[in-house]
Amino acid sequence: MDGTPRLRSAFPATPQTTRRTGQARSGSPGIQRPSERLPDIPIVTPSIRTSPPDEPLIPEHVIDAPSQRLYAFTLYCALFAWKVYDFNMLNDTEEQSLWLFMKWIAIDGTFLFGLPNFRIPWLEWSSATMTLLFLGHAVLDGMMMFRIGIPIAAAFGAVNRSVWGAYELAVNEHKVNPKNIEFNESLILGRQIIHILPEGSAVLNPERDSFCIDGMSRMEARLPITINSTNPIAMDLLRVDLETQANETIHISKSQIKTMHREASRLISYSDKINEPKTLYYPVKKPGLYVLAKVIDESNLEVARKRMAHTVVVPCPKANVLPASSDRCRGELSSVDIEVTGTPPMRVKYRKMVNQQPMDATFESIQPEDFVSPLASVDRQSAVTVPARVDTAWARPQKVRVPLSESLATSGRWVYSISEVQDGFGNTVTYTDRDHDAQERQGSKSSHLHQVISVHERPTINLRGCTPQNPLKVAKGQAEQLPVQFGSTGRGEIADTPYHIEYMFSRQKDVSASGEHTTAAQQKRETVKSSRQKPLIQEAGLYTITGVSTDFCRGDVLEPASCLLTNPPEPKLSISQEEIFDKCAGSPIGLRVDLDLLGTPPFDVHYQIHRSNERAHQDFHESVNGLRGQMELTPAQAGEYEYIFKSVSDAVYKNRPLDMKLKQSVKPAASARLINKDPRKVSCIDDSASFDVALQGEGPFSIEYEIVHNGKRNKFTREKISENVIKIETDSLRDGGEYTLALVSVTDRMGCKEFLKDEAKIQVRHQKPKVGFGHIEGKRKVDMLEGNKVQLPLRLAGEGPWSISYLDQTGKTHSLKVHQPNDRLTVEQEGVYKLTDVMDAYCPGQVDEPAKQFEVSWIPRPELRISQADIVRQDGNKFIKNEVCEGEEDAVEVLFKGTSPFFAQYTLSSKLDHGTVAPRNKELRAAVNVASMRMDTSQAGTYDYTFKELKDNNYNPDPRRFTPVTVQQKVNARPSVAFANPGKTYSYCSVESDGEEVIPIILHGAPPFNVEVEIKHHGTARPETVSLTDIQSLKHELRIPHSRLHLGKSAVSLRRVSDSRGCSRLLDSTTPRVMIAVHDAPTISPLENHADFCVGDRINFALSGVAPFNVFYEFEGAHRKATATGTTFRRLAEKPGTFTVTGVQDSASQCKASTSLVRHIHGMPSVRVSQGRDSYVDIHEGGEVEILFEFGGVPPFEFTYTRSSNTDKSGKHHRKGVVLDMRHEVSDEYSMRVRAHEEGTYEVVAIRDRYCSYAKPGVNVNWKEAQRKLGY
Incomplete structure (x- = not known):
C-alpha cells in the first residue's frame, strides 16, 4: 500500500521515497510463486549534522509532516470558530467592536507569522505570501467585527455549490444534493460476468x-x-x-x-x-x-x-529428559541430558527454575554431526516443503542428545522442564502442565519431561577446645566426646542429617617426637545421627579428622583438626599430724594435719569426724589448690574423736577411696558465740531484743557481756550456767538508735577465762510507722473521668515495704503491699476510701487520723438537648421542627451540658422532592453551652439531622453512653409559574374579532395559587396588571378577549405567584413571555399543471403575503412545516409518496389559510442483475448462462443492457471494458431471464417504467425512437 488512505480534501502526502518489492502473482488463487530477488541496494550511512535548516522544528521521527500539517490546520479551524463565536455574541457598541478587531488582528498576526518558524513542509510560504494572507485576514476581521454589510453568506454559498454541489431542501425538510438523487447508482445494481474456463x-x-x-x-x-x-x-x-x-x-x-x-x-x-x-x-x-x-x-x-x-x-517431534541423579552437591555440574527425536534441524525450548525463580532458554539447530538437510537452506515460511528429491534419508526422525551442564552455584531445588519442541518442518509440540503431571503419575523410570535436582550444601568440620598443645585430659577407662563443630558452605550447620566422620588415630606411644602420626596410625570412620551428637573417644593418643560427609556430599575439614587425648595419673594423698594444746590448761584441743598430694590440681579431700558414744558423724571436705595443704581439726566439745579420710578427687579423677584414720582425746577451751545473729537486727521502739549464745568447754560457765549505746557501756554477768545454749534478753529499748551487744569473756569449770570478740548490732526505730493519704491539688478529693483509673497518693513513714489495709466505697477491706514512701493507691470506682491499718518491714504502725480517707467522684458526661422553640412536636428522641420555605434562613438552638468546648457529630440526610443527595457527616462546635445549628433550606424536601456522637473537653464519643437525637424539618418548595409555550407569539386574523386568546400556564406548588399577570400593548407607556386568585389546579388557561386587543403586538408577562403554604416567588423581567399579534391571511398556488412527479423532480408553488411564510404539508402521513423566505416555495422530490399542501401562514399573522394541493411522487425504476451482485461464472467452451433481470417500479419496463470485455476479476481495478454489444428489451413482468453463452460483462445501462426513467451517467437514451445512443 502507498500509505494511509486519504480523502480528496486531505493534505497531499509528504513526498517520500518508496521501495518496491519484487513480488509476482500467479493466476491461481492461493498459490505463490517465488520471484527473482532483486540485488540488495547498498545502505548509505548519512552524515550526522545537528539542526539542519531545512528540517522541521519538531523532528519528523517525533511527529511526521502530515500530522504536523493536520495539527496546524486544526488550530486554525479552532481559532476561526472562536472568531465566529465572538461575531455572534457581538453587541452594537463601538467600543466592543474596536476591542475585538484589535484582538483578532493580534491573534491572526501571531499565528500567520509564527507558522513558518516551525518549518512544516508545504507550509513554508514566502514573506510576500504571508503579508497578503495577513492583509486578507485583517480585512475579514474588520468586516466581521464592525458588521460591514458584505454578502459573505452569498459568497460562501457560491463556493459551496461550486465545490460540493448545490444542496436543496427535500420533501422531508432536510438538504440533499440533487445529483445524488438524479444519479443514484443503487437503481441499477449487479453484473453478470461470464468467463470461459x-x-x-x-x-x-x-x-x-x-x-x-x-x-x-x-x-x-x-x-x-x-x-x-x-x-x-x-x-x-x-x-x-x-x-x-x-x-x-x-x-x-x-x-x-x-x-x-x-x-x-x-x-x-x-x-x-x-x-x-x-x-x-x-x-x-x-x-x-x-x-x-x-x-x-x-x-x-x-x-x-x-x-x-x-x-x-x-512423526511428530518429541523431547524428554534422560534420568539422572536427583541429588547433587553445591558447585557440581548439572549434567542433564535432553534427548530430542524428530526431523533435523530441531529446536527445543526449556525452562530452568531455581528456587521458584524461572528462566526460559532455547536450543536451536539441533542435528547430528555431519548432517546435511535441504531444510537448513530454505526460508522459514517454506520450510515445510522440500525440493523434488527421491532420497528421504534427510527426512527420517533422528535422535540427538543435547547435554546441559552448568555449575550448581545455589543450593535448593533446581527443575529443568521441557516446554516446546519443533522439528525442521515447523511441526511444534507444546508440553503443558497437564502433560508433565500425567507423566509424573505414570512413574516412568526411563525418561521424563522434567528433571528435579536437589542441590545440597557441603558440610564442614573442625575441633573446638582441644589441640595437641591443649590436650583433652580424660580419666583412664572413661570415654569422652570428641569436641567437633559442624558447619556448611551455606549458613550454619546442616540440620537433621547424619554426618560421616573419618579420622586418624595414633596411640600415645606411637606419636612421633614432633607430635605427628606415624605409619602405625589407624584410619577410623564413625557416623553421627545429627550435628548435636559427637563421637566418643577413650584411648589416649592423637586424633586427627581427615574427612567429613553427609548422605549426599563430601565436605571440607577446617583447622584445628587434631586433638591429643591423655590419661593423667590418679590422685594420691599422704598425711602427717601434730597435736594442738590449750595454753591455760595444757590439754589437747585438736590436731594440725599436713596434706601431701599427687595428681592434677585442684584437689578435694573428703573426711569424717566420729565422737565416741555417738552414732552420728559429721562429713567435711577440704579443697587444696596445690600439691600441699594444711588443716586444723579442733572439735568444739570434749571427748574421744576419730578422723577418717574417705576419698580424694582431682581435676580428672573423682572420689578415689582412701583408708586413713587419726584418733585423739580432746579437751577444748571454753568459748561462747552468738548463734543465728542478724548482721543488723532491727527492733521497734520500747521493745526488747534477745539473742541465743552457744557455750563450749567444761561447765559450769560464767559469761560477761555489755550493751553499748550513745557512748555508754552497761556490763552484765550471768553465772553458774550449765546449759550449752542460753538466751540473753535486753531491757526495754526506749531510745532510738544503734545498740551493740558484745560478749566480753567466758570462764569454765577450771577457772580458765577466755576473751571473746563476738558482738551483734541492734537498730532501734526512732518512731512508729505511719500512713495517710496525700493531697491532690491541695485537697483529699478528686474528680475523674468515668471509666478511668486514678492514683491516690499515699504518705508512709517507716522502713519499706509496707502492708496497708483500707476500706473501699462498699465497705470491703483490701490489703496492699507498697514499697515507696510516696506510693500510690490505684482505684477506678467513685466513693470514699479509708485507711485502717499499716505495718512496715519490722513494726506495726498507726493511721494518721486527719488523712485517713479520700473521696473520689466522677466528672459528669456531656449531654445534648434541643431547644423547644419552633418545635412542633416530639416523638421520643425525634423532634419535628416547623416547616419553612425553600431558601429562607432558619436555625435551631442546641443546648449542651458538660465541660466546654463541645463537639457534636451529626448526619444530614435529605429526601429531596427532586433528585437525590448522599448523606453528609457534619460537626457542630460550641464554645459555650448553647449553639445555633443552621438548617439547610437550599432545596425542597425533608431533612433529618441525627446527632450520633457527642464529646466535650473531657470525654470522647462513646456510642454506649449516648442516645442519638434527630431533628426533622420539611422544606417546602417555592411555587413557580411559567407559560406552557414561552416565547410563543399568538396570532389571529383581524376578521376573527369574536372569541378570546387562551394562553396555558403551568404552576408548581400547593394550590390554591395567586398569580399577577402584566400585559403591555405596543405603543403604550404603562402596562396593565391583572391579578388571578384562587387557582385550584396546576394547569390553568389564561384567557384574554380579542376585543381588548388591536392590530400590532402585545406582550404578556408573569410577575408574581404564591401558594397556600405561604411561599411566594417574584419573577424578574428576564422571565420568558409570550406575544399576541393580529394580521391578514396569506395564499398559495401551484406553478405546474400536472400532478405526477418522479423522484428527483422539483415541485414549485407561488406564495402571496408577507415573507417569510410557513407552509404546512403532509407527506406519507407525516405532517410537516416548512419555511419559505421568498414568494416561491420549492421542494425536491427525494423519495416516492403523496405530497399534500394543507395550509400556509405568513410572518405577519398566525392565521393558517387552509388548502389541499395534492402531488404524487413516483419512485425511480430499478433493475437488479444477478440479484444485485457481481456474479462471476466460469463455464467451459460451448456452455451457457442464464441471466436474471429483476425490476422495481410500475410495469411495463424497458431496459437496455450491454456486453463488454472482461477486466480484472478481483475487482480492485474498476476499468471499463470495451462495449462489444448492446440490446434493448421490454418486459411486462417484474423479472426476465435471458440466456448468454458469450464471454463478457453483462450490465444494464438504462431502465424505464410507466412514469419514470433512469440512465447511468454518460448514457443518452431516446426512448421515443427506441434507439440506444450510448456515450461513454
Whole structure:
C-alpha cells in the first residue's frame, strides 16, 4: 500500500521515497510463486549534522509532516470558530467592536507569522505570501467585527455549490444534493460476468503446510487437495516410505471423493459451484513423502496437475529428559541430558527454575554431526516443503542428545522442564502442565519431561577446645566426646542429617617426637545421627579428622583438626599430724594435719569426724589448690574423736577411696558465740531484743557481756550456767538508735577465762510507722473521668515495704503491699476510701487520723438537648421542627451540658422532592453551652439531622453512653409559574374579532395559587396588571378577549405567584413571555399543471403575503412545516409518496389559510442483475448462462443492457471494458431471464417504467425512437 488512505480534501502526502518489492502473482488463487530477488541496494550511512535548516522544528521521527500539517490546520479551524463565536455574541457598541478587531488582528498576526518558524513542509510560504494572507485576514476581521454589510453568506454559498454541489431542501425538510438523487447508482445494481474456463487443475498441498503424526493426539494428517474447474472421480497418491524408501500407491475412489466433498462442505470457504476452486482433505496415518500421481475427472480424462514440491508427513517431534541423579552437591555440574527425536534441524525450548525463580532458554539447530538437510537452506515460511528429491534419508526422525551442564552455584531445588519442541518442518509440540503431571503419575523410570535436582550444601568440620598443645585430659577407662563443630558452605550447620566422620588415630606411644602420626596410625570412620551428637573417644593418643560427609556430599575439614587425648595419673594423698594444746590448761584441743598430694590440681579431700558414744558423724571436705595443704581439726566439745579420710578427687579423677584414720582425746577451751545473729537486727521502739549464745568447754560457765549505746557501756554477768545454749534478753529499748551487744569473756569449770570478740548490732526505730493519704491539688478529693483509673497518693513513714489495709466505697477491706514512701493507691470506682491499718518491714504502725480517707467522684458526661422553640412536636428522641420555605434562613438552638468546648457529630440526610443527595457527616462546635445549628433550606424536601456522637473537653464519643437525637424539618418548595409555550407569539386574523386568546400556564406548588399577570400593548407607556386568585389546579388557561386587543403586538408577562403554604416567588423581567399579534391571511398556488412527479423532480408553488411564510404539508402521513423566505416555495422530490399542501401562514399573522394541493411522487425504476451482485461464472467452451433481470417500479419496463470485455476479476481495478454489444428489451413482468453463452460483462445501462426513467451517467437514451445512443 502507498500509505494511509486519504480523502480528496486531505493534505497531499509528504513526498517520500518508496521501495518496491519484487513480488509476482500467479493466476491461481492461493498459490505463490517465488520471484527473482532483486540485488540488495547498498545502505548509505548519512552524515550526522545537528539542526539542519531545512528540517522541521519538531523532528519528523517525533511527529511526521502530515500530522504536523493536520495539527496546524486544526488550530486554525479552532481559532476561526472562536472568531465566529465572538461575531455572534457581538453587541452594537463601538467600543466592543474596536476591542475585538484589535484582538483578532493580534491573534491572526501571531499565528500567520509564527507558522513558518516551525518549518512544516508545504507550509513554508514566502514573506510576500504571508503579508497578503495577513492583509486578507485583517480585512475579514474588520468586516466581521464592525458588521460591514458584505454578502459573505452569498459568497460562501457560491463556493459551496461550486465545490460540493448545490444542496436543496427535500420533501422531508432536510438538504440533499440533487445529483445524488438524479444519479443514484443503487437503481441499477449487479453484473453478470461470464468467463470461459481453461482446462481443470488439481494440486496437492498448495499452501505447503507441514504435517506430523504422533499416534496419540495426532492420529492422522489431513492432506489438502485443491481442485479447480473439475470434478474428479479418482485420484492416486504416491507414498515413499521414509525409512525404506519403498513406493506405495494409494488409490482414492469415487465414494471416498464424495465423502471428502461432504466433509469439506462444512467449511465456509467451500463452494457448491463446479467451476469454483475448492479444497478437499484426504487423511493419512503413515509417515512418508506424498505426491499427487494421477487425477481422473468425470470424462475419464486425466486432469492437469500443477507440479509443486513434495508433501512430507513425518512423526511428530518429541523431547524428554534422560534420568539422572536427583541429588547433587553445591558447585557440581548439572549434567542433564535432553534427548530430542524428530526431523533435523530441531529446536527445543526449556525452562530452568531455581528456587521458584524461572528462566526460559532455547536450543536451536539441533542435528547430528555431519548432517546435511535441504531444510537448513530454505526460508522459514517454506520450510515445510522440500525440493523434488527421491532420497528421504534427510527426512527420517533422528535422535540427538543435547547435554546441559552448568555449575550448581545455589543450593535448593533446581527443575529443568521441557516446554516446546519443533522439528525442521515447523511441526511444534507444546508440553503443558497437564502433560508433565500425567507423566509424573505414570512413574516412568526411563525418561521424563522434567528433571528435579536437589542441590545440597557441603558440610564442614573442625575441633573446638582441644589441640595437641591443649590436650583433652580424660580419666583412664572413661570415654569422652570428641569436641567437633559442624558447619556448611551455606549458613550454619546442616540440620537433621547424619554426618560421616573419618579420622586418624595414633596411640600415645606411637606419636612421633614432633607430635605427628606415624605409619602405625589407624584410619577410623564413625557416623553421627545429627550435628548435636559427637563421637566418643577413650584411648589416649592423637586424633586427627581427615574427612567429613553427609548422605549426599563430601565436605571440607577446617583447622584445628587434631586433638591429643591423655590419661593423667590418679590422685594420691599422704598425711602427717601434730597435736594442738590449750595454753591455760595444757590439754589437747585438736590436731594440725599436713596434706601431701599427687595428681592434677585442684584437689578435694573428703573426711569424717566420729565422737565416741555417738552414732552420728559429721562429713567435711577440704579443697587444696596445690600439691600441699594444711588443716586444723579442733572439735568444739570434749571427748574421744576419730578422723577418717574417705576419698580424694582431682581435676580428672573423682572420689578415689582412701583408708586413713587419726584418733585423739580432746579437751577444748571454753568459748561462747552468738548463734543465728542478724548482721543488723532491727527492733521497734520500747521493745526488747534477745539473742541465743552457744557455750563450749567444761561447765559450769560464767559469761560477761555489755550493751553499748550513745557512748555508754552497761556490763552484765550471768553465772553458774550449765546449759550449752542460753538466751540473753535486753531491757526495754526506749531510745532510738544503734545498740551493740558484745560478749566480753567466758570462764569454765577450771577457772580458765577466755576473751571473746563476738558482738551483734541492734537498730532501734526512732518512731512508729505511719500512713495517710496525700493531697491532690491541695485537697483529699478528686474528680475523674468515668471509666478511668486514678492514683491516690499515699504518705508512709517507716522502713519499706509496707502492708496497708483500707476500706473501699462498699465497705470491703483490701490489703496492699507498697514499697515507696510516696506510693500510690490505684482505684477506678467513685466513693470514699479509708485507711485502717499499716505495718512496715519490722513494726506495726498507726493511721494518721486527719488523712485517713479520700473521696473520689466522677466528672459528669456531656449531654445534648434541643431547644423547644419552633418545635412542633416530639416523638421520643425525634423532634419535628416547623416547616419553612425553600431558601429562607432558619436555625435551631442546641443546648449542651458538660465541660466546654463541645463537639457534636451529626448526619444530614435529605429526601429531596427532586433528585437525590448522599448523606453528609457534619460537626457542630460550641464554645459555650448553647449553639445555633443552621438548617439547610437550599432545596425542597425533608431533612433529618441525627446527632450520633457527642464529646466535650473531657470525654470522647462513646456510642454506649449516648442516645442519638434527630431533628426533622420539611422544606417546602417555592411555587413557580411559567407559560406552557414561552416565547410563543399568538396570532389571529383581524376578521376573527369574536372569541378570546387562551394562553396555558403551568404552576408548581400547593394550590390554591395567586398569580399577577402584566400585559403591555405596543405603543403604550404603562402596562396593565391583572391579578388571578384562587387557582385550584396546576394547569390553568389564561384567557384574554380579542376585543381588548388591536392590530400590532402585545406582550404578556408573569410577575408574581404564591401558594397556600405561604411561599411566594417574584419573577424578574428576564422571565420568558409570550406575544399576541393580529394580521391578514396569506395564499398559495401551484406553478405546474400536472400532478405526477418522479423522484428527483422539483415541485414549485407561488406564495402571496408577507415573507417569510410557513407552509404546512403532509407527506406519507407525516405532517410537516416548512419555511419559505421568498414568494416561491420549492421542494425536491427525494423519495416516492403523496405530497399534500394543507395550509400556509405568513410572518405577519398566525392565521393558517387552509388548502389541499395534492402531488404524487413516483419512485425511480430499478433493475437488479444477478440479484444485485457481481456474479462471476466460469463455464467451459460451448456452455451457457442464464441471466436474471429483476425490476422495481410500475410495469411495463424497458431496459437496455450491454456486453463488454472482461477486466480484472478481483475487482480492485474498476476499468471499463470495451462495449462489444448492446440490446434493448421490454418486459411486462417484474423479472426476465435471458440466456448468454458469450464471454463478457453483462450490465444494464438504462431502465424505464410507466412514469419514470433512469440512465447511468454518460448514457443518452431516446426512448421515443427506441434507439440506444450510448456515450461513454
